[in-house]
Amino acid sequence: MSATNELSFEQAYAELEDVVRRLEAGTLPLAEAVTLYERGQQLSARCQALLDSAELRIQALAEDGSTTPLQP
Amino acid sequence: MTDIYSITGITAYLRTLLENNELLQDVWVKGEISNMTRATSGHWYFTVKDSGAQLKGVMFKAAVQRQSFEPQNGxxxxxxxxxxxxxxxxxxxxxxxxxxxxGGVGDLYAQFEALKQRLAAEGLFDDSRKRPLPARPRCLGVVTSPDAAAFQDVRRVLAQRFPLALVLLSPTPVQGAEAPAQIVRAIERLNHHGQADVLLVCRGGGSIEDLWSFNDERVARAIAASRIPVISGVGHETDFTIADFVADVRAPTPSAAAMLATPDRADLETALRGLDDALTWHLDTHLSAARADLNGLRQSLRYHSPARQVNTARQRLDDLEARARQSLAHRLALHRERLHARSAALHAASPAAILARGYAIITRSDDGQPVTSARGLKPGTGITLRLRDGEAPARIEDKDSHERYKRTLF
Structure with missing residues (x-):
């Protein structure tokens, strides 16, 4: 598991889905289920925070394949 | 001598001739453009020619500005x-x-239909070629002109719906003779770069001529060849271009293309909440299952506990005790009854009772032996009479003296 605050939205979301699937299976020892639940909460908070703070980034792709940020 | 005209005069005369001819003042001509010059003044100068002749032409700035189609040489x-x-x-x-x-619009339509049929026959529009779009693209490639309103629309929609995305603008003119080749290059550039998950090929509304680049076969083939799925968003809702048919998804407008390419932020938040709820629900399920297990175990433990066994034993003991007590009492009563009966019988048989009825026990005074027979009794033998209330010494008399006594007595 990587530190939650370094995950991209995609990574956090995918892991969150995985966590829910594993919890859903219901075969885990309780302590593990609780750990997993806490991880899930962190991931969900990470996703929400990324959504809240995201600003669209725009880059222009030049002929030579280089990119330059465009001012919003 | 006939009149001699000045050059200016004869030229003015010619001009009057032409300008007074109705046909020549409102005329359509056709030919091929050459020597196209776009002057800094804004006027266009060119030559129109066909195989047999040529005609100089000019279009003044005012008309140029109304012109959506910019003719190129050839x-x-x-x-x-x-x-x-x-x-x-x-x-x-x-x-x-x-x-x-x-050919004008009619001719364009014929070209459009011909190309459409040809590409359709090739299978370029087949549903089997359509690729699914990524649910949450990380990077969107946008093929359009950076100055166009279409790009601002796309940008606004993306910022609002899915600000997590990176937008990679591959700039290209979207109208004019050069546009198709440039659009092709812009698409290829994004494919070569490789970061984009989905491409938006966009242009805002305009006349059919304005949108014509998107009916170009080269553009259609570039879209078909793109390794990255393509959404077309060209013109308005009612405009269909060849690019629309060949794209993986056709959007009615550039804004709609941006919407189709991205999940809505609100939907994402709903999905997140759903996952959050699922998380809590599943943990609760785990917890209550564990709690139920625990209760079961606890009950079974209580059932098998030593305290319970001691209690059970104690109860059994109490039972036995009670039963023992009961049977003892029963037997006591029985014995008591029997005792009563016996003691009554005993009482009835007791010597005292017999003595009370007037009998006496006779024993020899010398040896205390009971006298149970008259035989052997000699006069003078000392005997003891045991009566109800005490003993009395006596002596056996002889028969005669007894009778004498009897006589004396009576």
């Missing part, structure tokens, strides 16, 4: 205008006020 065109003379050069020319692609 284009077959239809031109409307009037014929007159440019006196300074002694040239007659066409003063054009409108230039269309040869």
């Amino acid at each position: 284009d077959s065109v239809h031109l409307h205008g009037r014929l007159s003379v440019y006196e300074a050069r002694g040239e007659y020319q066409l003063y054009a006020d409108e230039i269309q692609r040869a």
Whole structure:
């Protein structure tokens, strides 16, 4: 598991889905289920925070394949 | 001598001739454009020619500004205008006020249909070729002109719906003769770069000529060849271009293309909440299952506990005790009854009771032996009479003296 605050939205979301699937299976020892639940909460908070703070980034792709940020 | 005209005079005369001819003042001509010059003044100068002749032409700035189609050298065109003379050069020319692609809209439509049929026959529009779009693209490639309103629309929609995305703009002109080749290059550039998950090929609304680049076969083939799925968003809702047919998804407008390419932020938040709820629900399920297990175990533990076994034993003991007590009492009563009966019988048989009835026990005074027979009794033998209330010494008399006694007595 990587530190939650370094995950991209995609990574956090995918892991969150995985966590829910594993919890859903219901075969885990309780302590593990609780750990997993806490991880899930962190991931969900990470996703929400990324959504809240995201600003669209725009880059222009030049002929030579280089990119330059465009001012919003 | 006949009149001699000045050059200016004869030229003016020619000009009057032309300008007074109704046909020449409102005429359509067709030919191929060449020597196209776009002057800094904003006017266009060109030559229109066909295989047999050529005609100089000019289009003034005011008309140029109304022109959506910008003819290039080699284009077959239809031109409307009037014929007159440019006196300074002694040239007659066409003063054009409108230039269309040869054949006009009707011809364009025929071209469109022909290309559409050809590409459809090739299978380029087949549903089996359509690729699914990524649910949450990380990077969107946008093929359009950075100055166009379409790009601002796309940008606004993306910022609002899915600000997590990176937008990679591959700039290209979207109208004019150069546009198709440039659009092709812009698409190829994004494919070569490789970061984009989905491409948006966009242009805002305009006339059919404005949108014509998107009916270009080269553009269609570039879209078909793109390794990255393509959404087309060209013109307005009612405009269909070849690019739309060949794209993986056709959006009615550039804004709609941006919407189709991205999940809505609100939907994402709903999905997140759903996952959050599922998380809590599943943990609760785990917890209550564990709690139920625990209760079961606890009950079974209580059942098997030593305290319970001691209690059970104690209860059994109590039972036994009670039963023992009961049977003991029963037997006591029985014995008591029997005792009563016996003691009554005993009482009835007791010597005392017999004595009370007037009997006496006789024993020899010398040895205490009971006298149970008259035989052997000699007069003078001392005997003891045991009566109800005590003993009395006596002596056996002889028979006669007894009778004497009897006589004396009575």
